[in-house]
Amino acid sequence: GAGVSQSPSNKVTEKGKDVELRCDPISGHTALYWYRQSLGQGLEFLIYFQGNSAPDKSGLPSDRFSAERTGGSVSTLTIQRTQQEDSAVYLCASSLRSPGLAGAHEQYFGPGTRLTVT
């Protein structure tokens, strides 16, 4: 079946502009995650959605970052007033079941969106 998809695959934006990154998880997956992969920081957790529960936003680096998940499926990560240090590959992942169940932690990743802030 279809995997996790993300769009756009590449985004170049000027410093100070807002950007929106989209993620379509695997159909039926209830959990959705955003991570960031950058040269200086490696792979970092950003935010986690599980069903209708309040999202875990503990990894968001600043209040310029926000995310939403509509209808329990598609998610959008928004970065306002982009800065050069926001340049990174933004990865989305989804998983099938809730934490605490056997095999629950296996996450499937999308191809990522490469964001370049000039």
Add this chain to the structure above:
Amino acid sequence: GNSVTQMEGPVTLSEEAFLTINCTYTATGYPSLFWYVQYPGEGLQLLLKATKADDKGSNKGFEATYRKETTSFHLEKGSVQVSDSAVYFCALSANDYKLSFGAGTTVTVRA
């Protein structure tokens, strides 16, 4: 907090050589452990996993054993191929479900 430490690369090997990438972790509770691989130009893929102590994960000739006593999850392959050239990430997921990754190890296999 949770953290993963893996050996730094880059690692360059000849085909059919033995590969080991060391990974140790610090975590509260009883984490699940993973190795993810990122081939050139591709996204992260799950290579193998282990969910409890002494479990051995295996896939594509790679193996890793969950060692609780040494808090380790070293990745091994007995005979690498050029197609194994990639970046390998060790990761854990504890009770807080988010993945914590190591820094990644770049492996290059020469023909």
